Amino acid sequence: MNLLRFAYDNLTRRPARTTLTMTAISLGIAAIVALTAIAWGFEASWQKANDARGTDLIVTRLASENTMPSPFIAEKVRPALVNLPHVRQVVGLLSEMLTVSYDAPPMFVFGWEFNSYLWEHLQLLEGRWPESRNEPVIVIGTLAAELLHKKTGDMIEIEGVEMPVVGIFQSSALVENGALILTLQLVQQITDKTGKVNVLNLQLDSSASDSDIANIKQQVRDTLPGYTAITSGELVSQNAVVRISKAMSNATILIASLVGALVVFNTMLMSISERTREIGLLLALGWHPRTVIKLIVSESAMLTFAGGIIGIILGVLLTRGLEHIELMRGKIDAVFSFPFLLGVLALSIVLGIFGGLYPAIKAARTRPSQALRQE
Amino acid sequence: MLRTHNLALHFDEGRTKALDGVDIEIFEGEFVAITGPSGCGKSSLLNLIGTLDNPTKGELFFCNQPYSALQDLSEFRREQIGFVFQSFHLIPTLTTLGNVLVPTIGRSSDHNAIDRASDLLKLMGLESRLNHFPGQLSGGERQRVAIARALINDPAFILADEPTGSLDSTNATHVLDVIANMRLKKSLTIVMVTHDPVVAAKADREICMCDGKVISGSRRNP
Numbered sequence A: 001m002n003l004l005r006f007a008y009d010n011l012t013r014r015p016a017r018t019t020l021t022m023t024a025i026s027l028g029i030a031a032i033v034a035l036t037a038i039a040w041g042f043e044a045s046w047q048k049a050n051d052a053r054g055t056d057l058i059v060t061r062l063a064s065e066n067t068m069p070s071p072f073i074a075e076k077v078r079p080a081l082v083n084l085p086h087v088r089q090v091v092g093l094l095s096e097m098l099t100v101s102y103d104a105p106p107m108f109v110f111g112w113e114f115n116s117y118l119w120e121h122l123q124l125l126e127g128r129w130p131e132s133r134n135e136p137v138i139v140i141g142t143l144a145a146e147l148l149h150k151k152t153g154d155m156i157e158i159e160g161v162e163m164p165v166v167g168i169f170q171s172s173a174l175v176e177n178g179a180l181i182l183t184l185q186l187v188q189q190i191t192d193k194t195g196k197v198n199v200l201n202l203q204l205d206s207s208a209s210d211s212d213i214a215n216i217k218q219q220v221r222d223t224l225p226g227y228t229a230i231t232s233g234e235l236v237s238q239n240a241v242v243r244i245s246k247a248m249s250n251a252t253i254l255i256a257s258l259v260g261a262l263v264v265f266n267t268m269l270m271s272i273s274e275r276t277r278e279i280g281l282l283l284a285l286g287w288h289p290r291t292v293i294k295l296i297v298s299e300s301a302m303l304t305f306a307g308g309i310i311g312i313i314l315g316v317l318l319t320r321g322l323e324h325i326e327l328m329r330g331k332i333d334a335v336f337s338f339p340f341l342l343g344v345l346a347l348s349i350v351l352g353i354f355g356g357l358y359p360a361i362k363a364a365r366t367r368p369s370q371a372l373r374q375e
Numbered sequence B: 001m002l003r004t005h006n007l008a009l010h011f012d013e014g015r016t017k018a019l020d021g022v023d024i025e026i027f028e029g030e031f032v033a034i035t036g037p038s039g040c041g042k043s044s045l046l047n048l049i050g051t052l053d054n055p056t057k058g059e060l061f062f063c064n065q066p067y068s069a070l071q072d073l074s075e076f077r078r079e080q081i082g083f084v085f086q087s088f089h090l091i092p093t094l095t096t097l098g099n100v101l102v103p104t105i106g107r108s109s110d111h112n113a114i115d116r117a118s119d120l121l122k123l124m125g126l127e128s129r130l131n132h133f134p135g136q137l138s139g140g141e142r143q144r145v146a147i148a149r150a151l152i153n154d155p156a157f158i159l160a161d162e163p164t165g166s167l168d169s170t171n172a173t174h175v176l177d178v179i180a181n182m183r184l185k186k187s188l189t190i191v192m193v194t195h196d197p198v199v200a201a202k203a204d205r206e207i208c209m210c211d212g213k214v215i216s217g218s219r220r221n222p
Helices: A003-012 A015-052 A074-082 A117-121 A142-148 A184-190 A210-223 A232-238 A240-274 A276-284 A289-324 A338-364 A368-373 B042-049 B073-080 B096-104 B113-123 B139-151 B169-186
Strands: A057-061 A087-098 A107-112 A123-127 A138-141 A155-158 A161-170 A180-183 A199-204 A227-230 B002-011 B016-022 B031-035 B057-062 B081-084 B157-161 B189-193 B205-210 B213-216
Touching: A003 A015, A003 A289, A015 A232, A015 A240, A015 A289, A015 A338, A057 A210, A057 A232, A074 A087, A074 A199, A074 A210, A087 A117, A087 A184, A107 A142, A107 A184, A138 A142, A138 A155, A142 A161, A155 A180, A180 A184, A199 A210, A210 A227, A227 A232, A232 A240, A240 A276, A240 A289, A240 A338, A276 A289, A276 A368, A289 A338, B002 B042, B016 B042, B016 B213, B031 B042, B042 B157, B042 B189, B073 B081, B081 B139, B096 B113, B096 B139, B113 B139, B113 B169, B139 B157, B139 B169, B157 B169, B169 B189
Parallel strands: A107 A180, A138 A161, B031 B189, B031 B205, B081 B157, B157 B189
Antiparallel strands: A057 A199, A057 A227, A087 A107, A087 A199, A123 A161, A138 A180, A155 A161, B002 B016, B002 B057, B205 B213
């Protein structure tokens, strides 16, 4: 018989309360896991899309923090970029989130410059690519095809313009798989943003070093007031949606931690109040108050450890479930890193220790003679 | 072995005097019964001897060392005292063996506790009940488990508060026999609170109390 075994027995002797407390803890942990994984996944998914395209730097409006940066006239900026050292291509991109079918969720519609490097990473599964910058045709990602129930040859209407699907592609980035891609000129025309882009993508030659990239960033700041050149990682981390989702996940961690600690605190306080006589007995039998503290804290830590494991499993299942519901498909690609999950488990144990500490100290201060008299 | 000097225990700012100037002496190996009517201070005296309460006034001595000089009362209780209570105080979710082992939990250096507990339960005639829970035992069996628990750390003395108070006469006799046997086998000093004259008659000496004072038997007859 050791202390941990005794603590475990104390928890299992009150199965209803133990289950309820573990459920409350596991729901909090599940919320932390789900929201954080979605926030990270959102960030990772966009970064993956930018990286997959082979973009080294992105030029955008300085103050823009929207999901897609605010549009600007490309030709006002492009001339200053094309002659910068190491710049191979400057390619415009315009993006919109649009409803293209009443029975499907809103989808990303990308306008990419015809014949630019942006298209190179996509794998065409069937059909063909657009053949000219003004050809009114659409290529769609595999997930978009599934969500819209479209195949090559079908028609899709965007902002009142009906166009045929000429190809279906696959990308390593989920956000592109769930998107529709047209030529830049076509999207500018359809969305009344002639000449505008959200970003200008810069592809540099292979000899560009980190210091060259830093130089280009500095030159953009100097020569193009109001614009900035940033890496895809910087663009994504500055993105308002990424920031909001991270703030939400941080808030959830804070709130769930507080609620979790309070739930454990309440449970352990009730538990020791019911077990006053037993705690008095332990002290009478020669248990050191420190050992009583260890017992109560072990019980609360075990409770939250189990709640943490269940919560992590629930959180992963919940997120995977969300990824597959129609409204969310293609929009979230949750990231579950092992260190993060370990961190969550550690957090749940810390919650148990903190939540159980005061009840444990209270229990250790029990006067055995009084406790043993209690009915 | 145990001695009290002018021991007092007051409650309600001195209005209630549970003990008032108690001087007794108990010798090594003695079996002493503390008797008296309800509320006379028997259990209060036992609690003070067992360090479960602090005296308002006076001093207790164990082997001539004052209790007030003890560094760690928990350790003193664990090493020197075995408690037996009227209502057994067994933990319902632990088996017989588990209950006997409770005083050893948290002692990292105690490697043969399970063997000792098994031997004690065998001495109590409970070898077939090791894995039973308290709810599956009779009153007499439960009290024998409690006695085994009191002996697990090989204490110098046993403090028993009405150990037969919740038992029928057959079980009470059995439990008293067990206590008497253990006393002989382990050279134990036993201090037992009882209001039953038949039980008290089994002791070497009877300390009789009334209204918080010792009225007879405070010293061993020469």
